[in-house]
Amino acid sequence: MFPQQLILIRERLSVSLLAVTLVFTVGCGKADWQADTYPAMGTLTINGETPVGALVELHPKGEATDVRNSLPWGLVEEDGTFTLSTYEMGDGAPPGEYAVTIKWSPDVNSPTLADRLNGAFREPGQSQWTVTIAEEDNEIPAIEITDAKVSSSEQAGKRRKRVPGPDLAR
Known part of the structure; x- marks a missing residue:
């Protein structure tokens, strides 16, 4: 090959690599369907104790936060x-008004339907807490649950609802 042909091939390769890099860089940004999020954090206590691993979830009171x-x-x-996450860890929540639900799994490392709070705070329509996320850093007012009936981890795990189907534990 002649030197001019090598230069031309090298230039085309450089342009192609630049184009591929731009495509991947643009693809790593926020997806079209995602809403803007704003940092939000709060605190939760149950009967004066810290419920480590309890799940705090926000449910929109109006329109959905996004198409998903x-x-x-x-x-x-x-x-x-607790620090809110919607699309990435710690990214916050989209602005709006939300009902707050709480579920406390017996073992945060093993997902389960069991709830140490016996489902008392799981339904958005029955939530006693409403929070508003603004287009700024948000401090959610402290949630302090008193006189809650809390099951031990072992009790909550035993009370799981049995799913219909064959008993595979035998």
């Missing part, structure tokens, strides 16, 4: 705080 009806959520940390 994504729900902002956070897990309670050892210090009682």
Whole structure:
């Protein structure tokens, strides 16, 4: 090959690599269907204790947050705080008014339908808490549940609803 042909091939290869890089860079941004989110955090206590691993979930009171009806959520940390996430860890929540639900799994490391709170705070339509997420950093007012009936981890795990079908545990 002649030097001019090598230069031409190298230039075309460089342009192609640049185009591919731009496509992947643009593709890594926010998806078209995602709503803008704003940082939001709060605290939760149950009967004066920290419910480590409890799930705090926000349900829109009006229109869905996006076409996929994504729900902002956070897990309670050892210090009682939770940080909301919708699309990525800690990204916050879209602006709007929400009903708050709470579920406390017996074991945060094993997803289950069991709830140490016996489902008392799981229904958005019966929620006693409403929060508004604004287009700014948001501090959710402290949620303090008193006189809650809390099952031990073992009790909550045993009370799971049996799913119809064969008993495969035998």
